[in-house]
Amino acid sequence: xxxxxxxxxxxxxxxxxxxxxxxxxxxxxxxxxxxxxxxxxxxxxxxxxxxxxxxxxxxxxxxxxxxxxxxxxxxxxxxxxxxxxxxxxxxxxxxxxxxxxxxxxxxxxxxx
Amino acid sequence: xxxxxxxxxxxxxxxxxxxxxxxxxxxxxxxxxxxxxxxxxxxxxxxxxxxxxxxxxxxxxxxxxxxxxxxxxxxxxxxxxxxxxxxxxxxxxxxxxxxxxxxxxxxxxxxxxxxxx
Amino acid sequence: xxxxxxxxxxxxxxxxxxxxxxxxxxxxxxxxxxxxxxxxxxxxxxxxxxxxxxxxxxxxxxxxxxxxxxxxxxxxxxxxxxxxxxxxxxxxxxxxxxxxxxxxxxxxxxxxxxxxxxxxxxxxxxxxxxxxxxxxxxxxxxxxxxxxxxxxxxxxxxxxxxxxxxxxxxxxxxxxxxxxxxxxxxxxxxxxxxxxxxxxxxxxxxxxxxxxxxxxxxxxxxxxxxxxxxxxxxxxxxxxxxxx
Numbered sequence: 001x002x003x004x005x006x007x008x009x010x011x012x013x014x015x016x017x018x019x020x021x022x023x024x025x026x027x028x029x030x031x032x033x034x035x036x037x038x039x040x041x042x043x044x045x046x047x048x049x050x051x052x053x054x055x056x057x058x059x060x061x062x063x064x065x066x067x068x069x070x071x072x073x074x075x076x077x078x079x080x081x082x083x084x085x086x087x088x089x090x091x092x093x094x095x096x097x098x099x100x101x102x103x104x105x106x107x108x109x110x111x112x
Numbered sequence: 113x114x115x116x117x118x119x120x121x122x123x124x125x126x127x128x129x130x131x132x133x134x135x136x137x138x139x140x141x142x143x144x145x146x147x148x149x150x151x152x153x154x155x156x157x158x159x160x161x162x163x164x165x166x167x168x169x170x171x172x173x174x175x176x177x178x179x180x181x182x183x184x185x186x187x188x189x190x191x192x193x194x195x196x197x198x199x200x201x202x203x204x205x206x207x208x209x210x211x212x213x214x215x216x217x218x219x220x221x222x223x224x225x226x227x228x229x
Numbered sequence: 230x231x232x233x234x235x236x237x238x239x240x241x242x243x244x245x246x247x248x249x250x251x252x253x254x255x256x257x258x259x260x261x262x263x264x265x266x267x268x269x270x271x272x273x274x275x276x277x278x279x280x281x282x283x284x285x286x287x288x289x290x291x292x293x294x295x296x297x298x299x300x301x302x303x304x305x306x307x308x309x310x311x312x313x314x315x316x317x318x319x320x321x322x323x324x325x326x327x328x329x330x331x332x333x334x335x336x337x338x339x340x341x342x343x344x345x346x347x348x349x350x351x352x353x354x355x356x357x358x359x360x361x362x363x364x365x366x367x368x369x370x371x372x373x374x375x376x377x378x379x380x381x382x383x384x385x386x387x388x389x390x391x392x393x394x395x396x397x398x399x400x401x402x403x404x405x406x407x408x409x410x411x412x413x414x415x416x417x418x419x420x421x422x423x424x425x426x427x428x429x430x431x432x433x434x435x436x437x438x439x440x441x442x443x444x445x446x447x448x449x450x451x452x453x454x455x456x457x458x459x460x461x462x463x464x465x466x467x468x469x470x471x472x473x
Contacts, residue, residue, distance in 0.1 A: 025183065026218055103149075126441065129441075201458070
């Protein structure tokens with residue numbers, strides 16, 4: 001049943017990501033006009049709860065969606081064993097959660 | 113037993129699969145770097161600014177455009193899959209493949225124009 | 230007048246342990262000629278040791294399925310003119326992919342039909358001959374979904390075209406899953422829960438990546454991809470409801 005669970009969570013996270021990515025891409029196309037600067041970005045994100053909330057959801061959805069896709073590739077294209085692929089997934093999940101939430105915090109935390 | 117080669121793969125749905133998988137893989141490789149770069153903000157605005165100035169290089173801008181396009185491609189391909197799996201598609205929706213690629217490149221173009229403004 | 234000829238490469242192998250190789254033949258090229266005609270000519274005139282399968286030779290039984298220039302087809306329904314361009318082009322004929330080779334162009338279909346059984350591809354009813362006929366309207370969405378897939382004759386073309394079958398040897402495959410879908414939509418069938426469990430396992434419908442090669446190549450115009458998508462939906466719904 002593991003494949004069924006993986007499929008289910010990947011589709012659910014995909015639906016969440018579809019929404020997040022559309023908003024993110026729109027935001028980036030808008031934000032990148034006239035160049036980017038740290039001051040500009042941070043002035044928008046620091047202390048902004050909406051920003052933090054949205055990107056936390058984004059990071060969580062990525063942490064679900066990306067490892068499942070990578071496991072398929074690892075098993076089917078790289079011929080990894082089920083155990084190797086499972087550990088790979090765990091490591092990627094942990095890395096994405098750690099780095100992603102750290103990045104959200106870095107941009108949200110007021111004053112540095 | 114015999115295995116299939118590229119001659120069995122020459123049809124749109126297969127290419128849509130391949131594009132979706134490869135774009136996902138490339139994005140997965142990029143994502144930790146993206147998080148690391150943003151996490152630089154934790155070291156203060158100076159550190160983030162330093163990275164952004166590095167990112168001013170034309171090659172980096174090209175890569176950014178590439179990533180935006182890959183993300184949009186992965187998104188539109190994924191939406192097609194969600195519609196086939198959860199909707200009531202009566203065929204493989206090959207027209208959505210073309211439409212999806214179009215939307216993805218339009219998004220990339222919008223981003224490129226913003227970058228250049 | 231110079232009679233036209235056709236260069237053909239045919240896969241020859243003694244069995245599953247023989248690596249096998251292509252052997253070249255030259256056959257007369259005729260105006261209206263199928264790939265099966267070519268194979269038949271080679272076996273009857275040039276090399277009687279060539280082994281291959283066929284039966285009806287009119288596109289009804291599916292026995293003659295082979296890999297023609299790398300794509301799975303019914304050889305009796307494939308005109309040479311369709312797969313060979315100008316003079317000098319070579320026609321390549323090999324056994325179906327993803328199946329063990331018995332000899333030359335004949336594959337062992339045992340695994341293919343075993344998976345059919347594992348996917349619970351058999352009808353199970355509750356009525357007896359003493360009961361009245363079941364009344365099933367052809368217009369209902371379920372019956373239309375079933376009708377879209379019941380013409381499958383188990384030729385193996387879809388199975389031989391699927392990459393996931395190649396990557397995951399346990400994967401039940403498009404034909405077995407398509408058959409399961411037709412039965413899931415059969416209101417007379419009583420084995421629905423068992424069947425959904427059978428296709429929900431790790432070798433089941435969730436491994437399909439919607440590559441669509443099966444749908445692309447099916448000589449009967451069936452879309453196993455969509456049947457499998459239907460199974461994914463139905464299994465998810467049943468699982469969420471706790472039925473599985």
